[in-house]
Amino acid sequence: MSELLLIIRGQLKRVSPWLLLITLLVGMPVMAQPSPKITINGGTEAIRYNVRQHLTIAEENCSAPLWRLKSLMVDGETEIEQAAQALGYYQIKFTTNLTEEAGCWQLNIQITPGERVKITEFKFVVKGDGENDKAFKELQNNPEIRIGDGLDHGLYENLKNRITNLATTHGYFDGRFESSRITVNSLENTAAVELIYDTDVRYRIGEIRMQHNILDEKFLNKFLNIKTGDLYDADKLLELKTLYNASNYFSVATASPDLQNLHDHTIDVDVQLEERKRFAYSVGLGAASDTGARVLLGFENRYVNGRGHSLTADVSLAKEEKTTEVAYTIPLAKPTYEFLKVYTGVALKDTEIKYSNKKTLGASYTRYLKTQWLQTYAFNIENESYRISDQNQESFLLIPSVSFLRTKTDGNLAYPLNGWSIMTRFSGSPETLGSDISYAQLYMRAKYIHPLKRGRLLVRTEMGITDVNASLLPASVRYFAGGANSVRGYDYESLGPTGINEETDEEKVIGGNNLLVGSLEYDYQFRPNWAAAAFVDVGNAADDFHWDFKRGVGLGLRWISPIGPVRIDVAYGLDPTSLNQKRGIDKPAGWNFNISMGPDL
Numbered sequence: 001m002s003e004l005l006l007i008i009r010g011q012l013k014r015v016s017p018w019l020l021l022i023t024l025l026v027g028m029p030v031m032a033q034p035s036p037k038i039t040i041n042g043g044t045e046a047i048r049y050n051v052r053q054h055l056t057i058a059e060e061n062c063s064a065p066l067w068r069l070k071s072l073m074v075d076g077e078t079e080i081e082q083a084a085q086a087l088g089y090y091q092i093k094f095t096t097n098l099t100e101e102a103g104c105w106q107l108n109i110q111i112t113p114g115e116r117v118k119i120t121e122f123k124f125v126v127k128g129d130g131e132n133d134k135a136f137k138e139l140q141n142n143p144e145i146r147i148g149d150g151l152d153h154g155l156y157e158n159l160k161n162r163i164t165n166l167a168t169t170h171g172y173f174d175g176r177f178e179s180s181r182i183t184v185n186s187l188e189n190t191a192a193v194e195l196i197y198d199t200d201v202r203y204r205i206g207e208i209r210m211q212h213n214i215l216d217e218k219f220l221n222k223f224l225n226i227k228t229g230d231l232y233d234a235d236k237l238l239e240l241k242t243l244y245n246a247s248n249y250f251s252v253a254t255a256s257p258d259l260q261n262l263h264d265h266t267i268d269v270d271v272q273l274e275e276r277k278r279f280a281y282s283v284g285l286g287a288a289s290d291t292g293a294r295v296l297l298g299f300e301n302r303y304v305n306g307r308g309h310s311l312t313a314d315v316s317l318a319k320e321e322k323t324t325e326v327a328y329t330i331p332l333a334k335p336t337y338e339f340l341k342v343y344t345g346v347a348l349k350d351t352e353i354k355y356s357n358k359k360t361l362g363a364s365y366t367r368y369l370k371t372q373w374l375q376t377y378a379f380n381i382e383n384e385s386y387r388i389s390d391q392n393q394e395s396f397l398l399i400p401s402v403s404f405l406r407t408k409t410d411g412n413l414a415y416p417l418n419g420w421s422i423m424t425r426f427s428g429s430p431e432t433l434g435s436d437i438s439y440a441q442l443y444m445r446a447k448y449i450h451p452l453k454r455g456r457l458l459v460r461t462e463m464g465i466t467d468v469n470a471s472l473l474p475a476s477v478r479y480f481a482g483g484a485n486s487v488r489g490y491d492y493e494s495l496g497p498t499g500i501n502e503e504t505d506e507e508k509v510i511g512g513n514n515l516l517v518g519s520l521e522y523d524y525q526f527r528p529n530w531a532a533a534a535f536v537d538v539g540n541a542a543d544d545f546h547w548d549f550k551r552g553v554g555l556g557l558r559w560i561s562p563i564g565p566v567r568i569d570v571a572y573g574l575d576p577t578s579l580n581q582k583r584g585i586d587k588p589a590g591w592n593f594n595i596s597m598g599p600d601l
Contacts, residue, residue: 034062034104042094042111047084051109054083062104069105073098080109088117088151090186117151117184121192124159130172130199139166151191156182163197171232172199173262205230206266212273215249216306220273222335223247232257232267243336244273248310249302251276278302286597291492294318304328308335322348337368347476353493353509355387356475374405386475388499388510395474397435401427407601414599415531415560417451421601431469439468441477443515447601455524455531458600462486462539464515478511479541481550484594486517487537489552489573491592496541512541516549523558531558533569550575552592564599 038058040048052058056079057072073096084092091114099106124143130136139162144155160180167175179196205226210217223243226236237255244253252274257267284296297315304311308331316323325345332338342363349356362380369375380399387393402425409419428440441464448459464479480486480493487495499510517539525531533556538549554571571592 034102036060036062036104037106038109039107040109040111043084043089043092043113046087047089047111047113050083050087051080051111054079057107060105064105066100066105069098073107080111084111084113086153088153088191089113090117090184091115091189115189117189117191119145119147119149119151119193120190121194122147123192123194123196125196126199127178127197128172128175128199129202130167130170130175130197133170133199133202135166135170136199139163145193151182151184151193153182156193159195163195167197167199169234171203171234171267172201173203173259173267174200176200201265203232203262203265203267204228205232206263206268208269208271210271210273212275214275214278214306215273215303215308219306219308219331219335220271222331222333226269237269240271244271247308247331247336249275249308276302291321292319294321307331320349320351334367338366340365349475351493353480354475354511356384357386358382358384358476372406372408376403376405377401378403382476384474384476388472388475388478388508393472393474395436397429397437397474397477398433399427399429399435401425409601413601414562414564416449416601417456418449419601420446420448422446437469437473439466439473439477441466449600452522453524454526455522458519458521458523460517460519460521462515462517464541466513468513472510473513475511479513479515480509480511481515481517481539481541484567484569484596487519487539487550487552487573488535488554488569488571488594489537489592490550490577495539495550495577497543512543514543514545515539515541516547525560529560531560531565532556533558533567535569535571537571550577554592561597564597566597567595569594569596 036058038052038055040051042048043051055076057069057076060069060072077094077096080094080096081092084090093112093114095110097108099108122143122145124140124145126133126136126140143159145152145159160177163177164175167173176198177196178198179194181194183192183194185191205228208224208226208228210220212220223240225240225243230236234257237257240255241253244250244255250273252272254270254272256270256272258270259267261268278301280298280300280302282296282298282300284298286294286296295315295317297317299313301311303309310329311327312329313326314324323345325343327341327343330340330342332340340363344361345359347356347358347360360380360382362378364376364378366374366376378399378401380397380401382397382399383395384397385392385394403423404425405421405423407419407421409416422445424442424444426440426442429435429438431438443464445462446460450457450459466473466477466479479496481495482490483492483494486493493511494509496509497512498507500507517537519535519537521533521535523531523533535554535556537552540548540550542548551574552571553574554569556567556569558568559566571594573590573592
């Protein structure tokens with residue numbers, strides 16, 4: 001600053017006095033603006049906080065005249081008493097000192113709270129229909145006010161609000177307090193709290209009025225979890241709204257009580273529904289190191305008719321995998337939780353490991369169980385042309401199956417820190433139904449995520465067991481290991497039993513009857529949308545239970561996108577894979593690069 005002033009002084013002869021004055025004013029340091037200060041000593045932190053919140057004088061600035069401040073402090077003494085009494089301190093003593101320092105007023109308050117008033121009597125009675133209401137009984141068992149506690153007017157008012165809110169939620173629209181009072185004995189420093197609430201009659205559901213455009217009312221009534229004559233419960237209306245919104249039919253769904261027209265202890269309910277556009281089209285792009293770039297095309301007719309039937313068509317195109325499926329869905333008695341689906345599709349897979357061209361025609365019945373498991377019964381007719389170890393083959397299978405799926409998360413679908421998912425499926429193909437071979441297969445996949453310090457721990461396992469009466473299963477029902485979602489460090493589906501082409505003496509992986517894979521990973525979130533990962537995977541496929549487990553370790557990077565993590569992994573396979581068992585030649589272990597995306601659970 002001194003060098004700057006010397007330069008200015010060197011130019012004084014060439015500038016005007018006004019410019020010099022402006023320059024000096026600008027160069028002066030900005031002085032800190034004075035502000036009011038309220039200091040409160042004594043008592044508990046809760047008392048000091050409550051006193052500060054009650055003081056009207058705290059809203060004044062430094063320009064307030066002294067006469068106004070003194071006038072406010074007349075009321076301020078009452079405010080201090082009220083603030084302390086709200087917490088049960090009726091014997092409070094205090095002093096105040098209002099001064100002016102450094103151009104602004106300051107207020108010092110010294111508090112001696114005295115002994116706190118204790119609750120010696122507490123009466124909480126519910127009368128009317130609500131007397132036997134389970135919700136009111138639970139509130140009576142946990143009122144947050146107990147004999148022996150210090151008096152707190154805030155808890156008292158909160159309990160009153162809980163009572164009235166519960167009454168409104170459960171349809172006691174004529175409820176009222178017969179008595180709500182606190183009696184304080186200042187001599188004995190005790191208090192008696194009394195709350196007597198008469199709920200009167202509980203209202204019932206009257207008319208349910210539907211407002212909609214396209215779908216049949218008979219179909220819309222299948223969603224209803226209430227009916228005329230039911231006891232009113234606001235939570236049921238919230239659940240009904242959720243059922244409609246979860247159905248994929250509606251852009252707007254509301255279920256509201258008509259509180260303005262109560263009559264004969266009944267209340268009408270208005271259900272307003274706005275259907276989504278009938279047709280939807282989608283185009284997507286994806287990428288994974290296992291299958292390469294992928295184009296996704298989709299079409300949906302959300303309601304083919306007024307009964308809520310829907311039609312979908314999906315196409316997935318990748319270099320090594322191509323699939324197409326058309327499905328017709330029929331909602332049943334509980335449309336959100338129960339539906340029938342008829343589908344047909346083609347799946348083409350052509351890799352260095354295997355070739356499979358599978359055509360499917362099938363039907364499935366899906367329902368959500370009360371235990372929150374998703375249960376699916378299915379029956380597929382599959383015709384598959386496939387090649388294993390350069391041998392072209394064909395199969396015809398009739399496959400009944402049953403599967404169960406359950407997913408539980410902390411609500412963060414993009415990047416859960418806590419949750420789990422389990423899927424299990426039992427399927428088979430009996431020759432007695434006309435299949436080329438008989439087999440029974442059990443498959444299970446599970447994943448568990450747990451928070452750990454600044455990251456999360458991910459545990460993944462996959463298991464498959466097959467009982468078969470033939471030497472070789474069709475390619476689509478055999479198990480392979482290796483790849484981004486299996487054992488990293490090895491190519492996609494490059495692990496499993498092998499077969500020899502007698503003409504070329506070349507060995508290729510042909511897959512196995514059984515599968516066992518496990519993975520342990522730790523993700524460390526170093527930025528809001530970025531995490532680093534370290535992992536170890538182990539597993540393989542086998543025809544028997546003599547496992548030749550392969551291990552892979554590596555590091556990864558996670559970008560937490562709105563649709564789920566995008567995973568980039570660099571892994572190293574620790575164990576060599578067999579290149580030619582007959583000649584005892586092994587393929588050395590090496591590095592492997594993986595990219596995958598999508599939700600963790």
